[in-house]
Each structure stands twice: as C-alpha cells, then as structure tokens.
Amino acid sequence: MTTVVPTSEEDPALAVVRFTADLSWADAGPEVAEGQLNRLYVEAQECMLQNRWVDLASLMLTSADVVFSKASEKDLECVYTVICDLVKKPESLDQVHEMAELITTKVVQQPNDKPALRLKILFNLYNLLENPYSQFFVYIKALNLAVSGKVTEHVVPSFKKMDNFLREWNIGVKDQRDLFLIVANILKDNKSSAKDSFNFLVKYLETFSGEDSLTVNEAKEEAVRAVIEFVKAPDTFQGDLLELPAIALLEKDAKYAPVYKLLKIFLTERLDAYLEFHSSNSTLLTSYGLVHEDCVAKMRLISLVDLGTIESGQIPYSLIKETLQIEENEVESWIVKAITAKLIDCRIDQMNQVVIVSRCIERVFGLNEWQALRSKLATWRGNVANVISTIQANKIAEDGTQAVQGLTIR
Numbered sequence: 001m002t003t004v005v006p007t008s009e010e011d012p013a014l015a016v017v018r019f020t021a022d023l024s025w026a027d028a029g030p031e032v033a034e035g036q037l038n039r040l041y042v043e044a045q046e047c048m049l050q051n052r053w054v055d056l057a058s059l060m061l062t063s064a065d066v067v068f069s070k071a072s073e074k075d076l077e078c079v080y081t082v083i084c085d086l087v088k089k090p091e092s093l094d095q096v097h098e099m100a101e102l103i104t105t106k107v108v109q110q111p112n113d114k115p116a117l118r119l120k121i122l123f124n125l126y127n128l129l130e131n132p133y134s135q136f137f138v139y140i141k142a143l144n145l146a147v148s149g150k151v152t153e154h155v156v157p158s159f160k161k162m163d164n165f166l167r168e169w170n171i172g173v174k175d176q177r178d179l180f181l182i183v184a185n186i187l188k189d190n191k192s193s194a195k196d197s198f199n200f201l202v203k204y205l206e207t208f209s210g211e212d213s214l215t216v217n218e219a220k221e222e223a224v225r226a227v228i229e230f231v232k233a234p235d236t237f238q239g240d241l242l243e244l245p246a247i248a249l250l251e252k253d254a255k256y257a258p259v260y261k262l263l264k265i266f267l268t269e270r271l272d273a274y275l276e277f278h279s280s281n282s283t284l285l286t287s288y289g290l291v292h293e294d295c296v297a298k299m300r301l302i303s304l305v306d307l308g309t310i311e312s313g314q315i316p317y318s319l320i321k322e323t324l325q326i327e328e329n330e331v332e333s334w335i336v337k338a339i340t341a342k343l344i345d346c347r348i349d350q351m352n353q354v355v356i357v358s359r360c361i362e363r364v365f366g367l368n369e370w371q372a373l374r375s376k377l378a379t380w381r382g383n384v385a386n387v388i389s390t391i392q393a394n395k396i397a398e399d400g401t402q403a404v405q406g407l408t409i410r
Contacts, residue, residue: 012082013056016046019079022062023070030036053089057099058085068110073117080107097134099123101383104141108148115149136169136179143182152186159196173207180204181222195236198229202239205246219246224256227263228288231295234348237302237343238363241400242267258284267364270303300324300334305343308360318355345387 010018021037040059047056060083067079080103086097103125107118122142129135139158146155158165162183166176180203187197205226208216223246230236241247241263250260258281265273278285278292285292303323307315317331324334335355338344346360 007394009116011048013048013060013086014041014044016060016079016082018058019075020067024063024066025344051089053086054095054098054102057083057086057102064106065109068113073114076114076117077120078295080121081124084121086129086376087125087128093131093134095366096129096131097137100129100134100138104138108141111145111148112150115145115151116154118149119145119151119154132169133171136171136175140179140182141163143186147182147186156186156190156193159187159200177204177207180207194229194233198226198233198236199228201229202241205244208246209244211245213249216245216249220249220253220256223247223250224259228290229258231262231266231290231298234294234298235341236343237298238304238361239267239362242364256277259288266302270306271299271325272323274299275325300326301338301341301343302363304334305360305363308344308346308355308357309362313357315355315357317355320355 017040018037021040025036025145044056044059047053047059053134067076075217079332081297084103087096087103090096090099104122106120107125111118119142122138126135126138126142128376129138142407146152147371167174171179180200182199184200184204187193187200201222205219205223208219223244226241227247227250230239230241247260247263250256253260256276262277262281262285265277274295278295282292285295304315307319317328320331321328324331326334332348332350335344335346335348343361344357346355346357348355356372
C-alpha cells in the first residue's frame with residue numbers, strides 16, 4: 001500500500017517528475033499520459049519515503065533525452081539543478097558517487113546537442129559534490145564533453161587552478177596521467193596556449209618515472225611530440241627532458257633515435273652539430289613540421305648561451321661570429337636578441353670587441369649543475385660566516401674601547 005504525504009507546496013523533485021512525464025507522454029494522448037504520470041509520480045514518492053535516492057535519480061533521468069529535445073534551456077537548467085541537488089541526500093559516499101555517475105552518463109550522451117549547457121550542468125554537479133574522487137570523475141567527464149562538443153574555451157580557464165585541484169583530489173598516478181594528457185591535448189590546438197600545452201605534456205611524461213619499460217613504452221608517441229614541441233618553441237630553451245624515462249627510451253628505438261639525437265643537440269650542443277644533423281635528416285625534420293631556418297635561429301641563441309657558460313664570462317666577437325656562423329656586423333644584433341629573450345645578462349665592450357657575461361641560463365639542470373650549485377652555496381655560506389665573524393669582532397673591540405673611555409672619565 002502506498003502512502004501519499006500531502007504537502008502545501010509540491011516537492012521540487014516531484015515537480016520535475018511531473019514536468020518530464022508531461023513532456024515525454026504528451027504525444028500519447030491524455031489517458032495514456034495521465035496513467036504514466038501517476039505511475040511515475042507514485043514511484044517517485046515511494047523512493048523519497050524509503051530514502052532510495054539513487055533510484056529516484058535514475059527515475060528522474062529516464063526522460064532526460066526527451067527533456068533536452070523539447071524543453072527550453074532555462075527549463076533544462078532548472079530540471080537538472082533539482083536532479084543534481086539529490087547528491088546531497090545520501091549519507092553514503094558510494095551512493096553519492098553512483099548518483100554522480102548516473103547523472104554524468106546521461107548528460108554526456110549527446111555532446112553535440114547544447115554542449116555549453118551540458119557543461120554548465122556538470123560544473124553545477126561538481127560544486128555540489130564533497131567527495132574528492134567524485135569531483136575528479138565529473139571533471140574528467142566535463143573535459144571529454146568539452147572536446148566532443150567543441151566548447152573547450154569553457155574549460156580552459158579552470159586549468160589555472162590545476163595545482164589546487166590536485167591537492168584537493170589527491171588522485172593516483174594513473175589518474176594524473178590521464179588528466180595531464182587530456183589537458184595537453186585541449187591546449188595544443190590553441191597557439192597562445194602552446195607553452196602551457198607543452199608543460200602539461202611534460203607533466204604527463206613525468207608520471208612514467210619509476211615505471212617498467214613496457215609501461216613507459218606506452219608514452220612513446222607523446223615523448224616524440226614533446227621533443228618536437230620543444231624544438232619548435234621559439235621561447236623555450238631549457239628543460240630536463242633528457243632525464244625523463246619516456247624520452248630516454250627513444251634513444252634505443254630504431255624509428256625514433258634521430259628524434260632523441262635532435263633533442264640532445266638542442267639541449268647540449270651548438271649550431272655546427274645541428275647543421276651536420278640536418279644535412280642527413282632534412283626529410284625527417286620536414287615530416288615533423290620543423291622549419292630549418294627557425295631551428296637555425298634557435299640554435300644560434302642556444303650556442304651563444306653555451307659560449308657564455310664555457311668562456312669564463314668573456315666572449316670575443318670573433319668567437320661569436322665563428323660559432324653562430326654569421327657576419328661580423330650581425331654579432332651585436334644576436335647578442336641583443338639573447339638579452340631580450342632573457343637568456344643572458346651581459347655588457348658589450350665595443351672597444352675591445354668582447355661581450356662580458358654576468359649571467360646566462362642553464363640549458364639543462366642535472367646532477368652536475370646541482371653539484372655546482374651546492375659548491376657555490378657552500379662558498380657563499382663561508383663568506384657570510386666570515387663577514388659575521390668580522391662584524392662581531394669589531395663590535396667586541398668597539399665595546400671594549402667605550403668601556404675603557406668610561407672608566408677614564410669617572
């Protein structure tokens with residue numbers, strides 16, 4: 001026997017059941033429509049009385065496809081706001097996640113139909129959830145929906161909060177891997193986001209550290225893509241890509257070994273090495289969309305940085321001309337380009353035809369660079385300790401002199 005609880009105002013969930021039932025059975029005639037409405041209404045009441053919230057959500061979602069095709073966007077948003085609000089009802093996190101899955105699955109079924117609205121519904125659902133893993137699940141589904149529905153511009157702003165998201169979600173390596181790759185793929189088609197795309201791709205590759213070679217091999221294509229994106233990027237000159245297992249694996253791969261060699265040239269060698277590589281691999285470079293002139297320009301800047309690192313702070317114009325393979329009247333313009341790109345800090349001594357370098361970037365920062373930094377810090381620490389000792393000694397001497405003068409006056 002069913003007990004109907006009378007209320008002065010219809011419960012929002014029951015109102016949604018009535019609304020969706022009316023839309024679903026409107027074409028079947030009044031008698032059929034009324035019968036179906038009564039059946040669904042009574043079933044919904046039973047679910048509410050018995051706290052069967054998952055069943056209620058499933059019941060309300062049954063007519064969701066019809067709602068999307070017949071209702072206005074305003075009504076749709078209201079309907080799904082009520083449905084999503086049901087996730088606050090169960091005490092069990094498992095039930096909450098099950099409801100989140102039900103709602104999300106229904107919303108993403110037809111991503112090309114009102115995709116922006118569907119995305120808004122998912123973000124509303126996300127904000128109602130308290131379980132971090134359920135939030136992550138909905139967020140991933142929202143990203144996939146944005147890609148399929150071609151509305152990625154609505155999700156890109158959220159990428160700026162990724163560090164906060166990761167702390168809140170506390171997800172495992174596999175989930176991080178999936179997330180970083182999706183984000184990198186979303187950003188890669190936007191030229192203004194190329195650097196962010198590359199950074200997320202590197203984050204993706206970093207998740208393979210410590211994995212077995214079979215697992216690392218799964219990232220081979222993305223590793224190649226990271227190398228090519230690094231070489232193409234006109235404003236990216238440093239990175240620890242060579243230390244990533246997924247990229248290191250390319251060195252022994254028959255097909256991709258030249259790609260690894262190219263990366264090594266851009267991170268550790270000079271222009272002459274690139275030109276030699278190009279002479280026997282020009283077709284390969286073209287196949288990856290690399291422009292020889294752009295690569296030469298980047299390698300000239302990189303070679304100039306390398307000279308600043310090795311030549312004890314002073315670089316003769318003649319050496320720059322020879323290394324960069326340029327005319328003498330081009331030397332200063334390339335120095336200015338390196339300064340503008342914040343690759344080096346230097347002073348140009350035109351009279352003596354030398355460049356005096358005070359700072360230049362490290363192209364890679366591996367074990368040797370950490371050891372050099374440690375040595376410098378130890379030296380600075382010693383110098384600071386000596387200065388402190390000198391100051392303290394002078395203070396003691398000064399205090400002693402003042403004490404003697406005080407005794408003399410008395």
